[in-house]
Amino acid sequence: MEPTAYLLAFIALATLATFLTRAIPFMLLSKHANHEWLQFLGRYLPPVLMVLLLVYALKEPLSTGHGLPQSLLALALVTVLHLSLRNALVSIIGGTLLYMTMVQQWMPIT
Amino acid sequence: MALNPVKPSAFALSVPVMFGYVPLGMAFGVLFSDLGYHWLWAFAMALFIFAGAAQFLAVGLIANQAGLFEVFVAIFLLNARHLVYGLSLISHLGLKGWRRWYLIFALTDETYSLLTALDRREGVLSGDVLDSLRVKIAALNQGYWVLGCTLGAWLGSRLDLPTQGAEFALPALFMVLTLEQYRVIKKPLIFLLALLVAAIALLISRDQMLLIAVLMAVSLLLMAKGGEEWSRLRIF
Numbered sequence: 001m002e003p004t005a006y007l008l009a010f011i012a013l014a015t016l017a018t019f020l021t022r023a024i025p026f027m028l029l030s031k032h033a034n035h036e037w038l039q040f041l042g043r044y045l046p047p048v049l050m051v052l053l054l055v056y057a058l059k060e061p062l063s064t065g066h067g068l069p070q071s072l073l074a075l076a077l078v079t080v081l082h083l084s085l086r087n088a089l090v091s092i093i094g095g096t097l098l099y100m101t102m103v104q105q106w107m108p109i110t
Numbered sequence: 111m112a113l114n115p116v117k118p119s120a121f122a123l124s125v126p127v128m129f130g131y132v133p134l135g136m137a138f139g140v141l142f143s144d145l146g147y148h149w150l151w152a153f154a155m156a157l158f159i160f161a162g163a164a165q166f167l168a169v170g171l172i173a174n175q176a177g178l179f180e181v182f183v184a185i186f187l188l189n190a191r192h193l194v195y196g197l198s199l200i201s202h203l204g205l206k207g208w209r210r211w212y213l214i215f216a217l218t219d220e221t222y223s224l225l226t227a228l229d230r231r232e233g234v235l236s237g238d239v240l241d242s243l244r245v246k247i248a249a250l251n252q253g254y255w256v257l258g259c260t261l262g263a264w265l266g267s268r269l270d271l272p273t274q275g276a277e278f279a280l281p282a283l284f285m286v287l288t289l290e291q292y293r294v295i296k297k298p299l300i301f302l303l304a305l306l307v308a309a310i311a312l313l314i315s316r317d318q319m320l321l322i323a324v325l326m327a328v329s330l331l332l333m334a335k336g337g338e339e340w341s342r343l344r345i346f
Contacts, residue, residue, distance in 0.1 A: 041331060049324070051301055
């Protein structure tokens with residue numbers, strides 16, 4: 001697919017998908033209905049999905065081994081920062097800067 | 111108790127979100143600019159998609175040239191937590207017409223938390239004042255996000271930043287979100303099972319890993335819930 005067409009379709013679908021998650025409750029559900037199943041999914045889907053996305057985001061190093069030690073070290077820093085300071089931005093930027101420094105300076109990926 | 115006659119300013123209420131959205135948006139923009147596309151695309155994404163985690167994921171999906179079906183499913187499920195926000199707001203969202211739909215469109219995590227805090231002032235402020243505050247807060251928050259994303263993409267395309275490795279922002283973001291989830295759902299087994307599902311999916315197909323893992327996970331969850339219902343039926 002041509003890059004412009006792909007990006008246009010990508011943005012349209014991502015917009016629709018995001019809007020649907022925000023609009024479905026207001027469009028389809030009444031105030032009094034029993035939302036037990038939806039609440040079950042709403043509770044347990046997010047933790048499961050975050051783990052899946054974490055692995056997805058690391059699928060290159062996990063399946064090829066390239067950059068795996070750097071990734072694990074940077075993830076460790078993200079975890080330590082987040083458990084101690086609990087500031088999402090600080091944790092993300094700290095871990096990313098460590099990873100960038102490692103792959104650019106200390107232990108380049110060959 | 112005396113009524114507070116001072117009308118709170120939407121800007122003052124939204125300042126904390128500004129300090130979060132502008133830098134996070136800039137991080138997205140810089141990362142996006144690495145893909146080599148014009149900064150206007152980042153502006154369009156912030157304007158239309160307007161979802162933080164989904165836009166970071168989008169950078170990874172675009173870099174992989176992911177299939178469009180996978181894109182739709184992945185982003186829908188990543189944002190599925192919004193379904194629960196909606197549920198809790200159905201009864202008192204207020205508003206009519208385009209302002210109502212704009213507010214629903216713009217219901218990010220941060221806007222949601224500001225709106226629920228605002229709801230505690232119901233009865234103190236008139237309905238009209240509250241309605242206009244809600245829309246202004248949502249629009250200001252989106253303004254900060256669009257500004258951050260566009261600025262980051264523009265800077266990233268102008269300056270020759272040594273961005274090698276910046277894509278690690280994506281796993282870092284999901285690590286943070288996983289830790290945040292663990293604070294709410296303290297059930298290690300769920301997280302371990304998810305890890306197992308992800309590993310199996312990765313072994314089945316590296317390219318289709320996300321779709322396979324999501325389908326497996328959703329089926330397992332539905333089966334678990336179904337089993338729970340079933341055992342309850344048998345007890346009574």
